[in-house]
Amino acid sequence: MPRPSREQVLAEIRGTALRLFVDQGFAATTLAQIGAEVGYSKSAMLYHFGSKDALLVAALDEPLRRLSEFLTATAGRPALERLEAFVDLVLAHRHEALLLVSQGPLLKQLGTLGTSPDDLLASYLGDDPSLARQVSVLMTFTGLAETAAALAEVPAAELRTPLLAVAARTLDLVTTLR
Amino acid sequence: MPRPSREQVLAEIRGTALRLFVDQGFAATTLAQIGAEVGYSKSAMLYHFGSKDALLVAALDEPLRRLSEFLTATAGRPALERLEAFVDLVLAHRHEALLLVSQGPLLKQLGTLGTSPDDLLASYLGDDPSLARQVSVLMTFTGLAETAAALAEVPAAELRTPLLAVAARTLDLVTTLR
C-alpha cells in the first residue's frame, strides 16, 4: 500500500496528541507516548513540530479555526437554529470541545493562538453582555462540552436530542421550541 | 505570635495544593512550588503527606466528604430547595468543584478515594436514570462548576441569582419558579 502523505501523518499526530492532552492533561502527556500511538519515535514528533508547545498549538489550530468560522457563519441565524448547529459541532468534536473549556489557564499562558476562547464567548454573546446572559452562554458552552465528553460511550445520534433540549432550556429558548 | 497548630498547617497546604492543581493541572504543579507558597520546603510536603499522590488524595478528601454529606442530607428535599443549597455549595468552593468535574480521568486512576464523582452523580439522579435526566444533571453539575470558576472575579453574592435561575431552567424547574 502507498505510504501516507505528509499531511495525513501530521493530521494523525495532531489528533492523537489532542486526545491524549484531553485525557491525561498536557503536562502528563509525553512526546514518546504520542509517537508510540502513531507508530513513530519521539524524535519524529520533534522533527515535525519542533517542540511540544508547538504541537499543542498546531493541534488546536484547526479546531479553533473551525469554531471561529462557525460562529461568524451563524452569527445572524435564529438562536435555536444556531444552537442546533453548535450541538452538532460539539458532538462531532468532543475532544476538542472539552480541551477548549477545561484547559483555560493552559491556553492563556500559551498566547500564540490565533483566536482565544474569550473571543469565541464574546462572539456568541452578541449584543447582550449582561451577567445573566454570560452565565447562560457559559453554562451552555461548558456544560455541552463536559457532558458530551462524560457520555463518550453514547453515540452522537442518541445524544443529540436530549442535549439540544437541555441546552435550549439553559439558553431560555424553550418558548421558541413549543 | 503563637505558631500555627499542626492541623492548621496541613489544612493550608491542602488548600494551596488544591488551588494550584486546579489552576495548572496536577502534573504541572510542583511540590517545591506548593511548599514555597506556604513558606516551607519541598521536603516538608513529603514529610507531612508522604507523596504527591497522597497529597492530592488528602486535599480531595474533605471536599468530597462535604459534597457527599450534602447529597445525603438534602436527598429528600424539594428539587428547587436542593438546587439552591447546591449552588451555594459550589460558590463557596469553586476550586474544589472545578477540580471534581474537570479532572475526571485523573481521579479515576487514583482509586484510593472514598467517594467517586460517579457516585455523586448517581445520588443526584435519584430514581430517574434516563438519558435525558442524566444530560440535565450533568449539564447542571459541570456547567455550574465551570461557570463559577470562569467568572472567578464576580463575587458570590452577585453570581448566585443568575446562576440559580439558569440552573433551574437547565433542570426544568422553571414552572416551580414562576
Place this chain on the structure above:
DNA sequence: GTTGAAGCTGACCGAGAGGTCAGTAACCTT
C-alpha cells in the same frame, strides 16, 4: 548513477521532578 533533500531514528545531554536520608532546632515530658 549520482546527488540531495525529506523523513526518521537512537544515542546523548541538561534540567527538573519526586523521593530518601542524615542531621538539627525546638519543644514537651519526666
Place this chain on the structure above:
DNA sequence: AAGGTTACTGACCTCTCGGTCAGCTTCAAC
C-alpha cells in the same frame, strides 16, 4: 537537666522529560 518526639531542612539520588545531533534510509530529479 536529660531524653525523646516532632517538625523541618538541604544535600543527594534516580528517573524521566524535552530537546539536540549525527547519521541512516528512501526516493525524486537530473
